[in-house]
Amino acid sequence: MPELPEVETVRRGLAPVLHGARFERVELRRAGLRFPFPEHFAQRLEGQTVIGLERRSKYILMRLSGGEVLVIHLGMTGRFSVAMPNRLGNTTGPSTLGDYVYGSGADPKHDHVVLHLDSRASITYNDPRRFGFMLLIGDGEIASHALFKHLGVEPLSEALSAAYVASRAYRRKADLKAFLMDQRHVAGLGNIYVCEALFRAHLSPLAAASRLAGRNGAANARSEALVPVIRAVLSEAITAGGSTLRDYRNIEGGSGQFQDDFRVYGRAGQPCVRKGCDGTVRRSVQSGRSTFWCPKCQK
DNA sequence: ACTGGATCCTGCCTGC
């Protein structure tokens, strides 16, 4: 799936189209995604106005006028595309469908949900693997909901500090990779950005998470080094519009650019890009997921 | 209490 930067890119793309918009008609093309859709899902959305669009971890939260929140997770392959009325009458080119500009480029057989707005724009959710999901939750129940209750801090907020990381990592036997992938500690990191952050921090993904904590669980040089690079990697990726490997697309159907800035991810067998390091990037498998790292400069 | 592994699903790439 899209990790935090990709979800944030999608949120920013949807915001201008959705804010203040009313759902006129909601089309469900199947009974559910990863989970069945909520009961009377379409009817409960129709007529409601979007009053806010937020992100928590890798979830998009659409606040609705009726007091409910539409919670959306993109899974591995979920994407949104926006079709706008084409007032210029420009119907040329392969990216048009009827009198609407259609930008996703995705196979329409995986278009599962279409939100028709009062502005005549429509938003289509496409998800080949259907690992994504949509839920409706009362806005007062978000914090206590099972999905959110155990989430750790937002990595781009002040709450992510070396002291926090150290306190969570203290005496933890899991390796660093698994620790950072665990959403209960830091919410929103996934496989790619964990690999990239550990590379920048010179830390081995195989090392024990407990090495991020000093005596009594206080911050140490490693946790001090790690926190700013996590922020930097995520911020740079958001600026680049996220990363595109296979499936991820922004709402215009375009690619993110951050994959061009990967320093280790996907570079197995290639020379380490760190200045002065003559190591070779290796791929290994941790918790069933690919890890990329340089054994020479990540200790 | 923590941990790794299996699992949901489809598509794409690689190698035989």
Next chain:
DNA sequence: TGCAGGCAGGATCCAG
């Protein structure tokens, strides 16, 4: 060219 097998950005559940 065809096909089987492996792999993919996530998160939850379960057994050990």
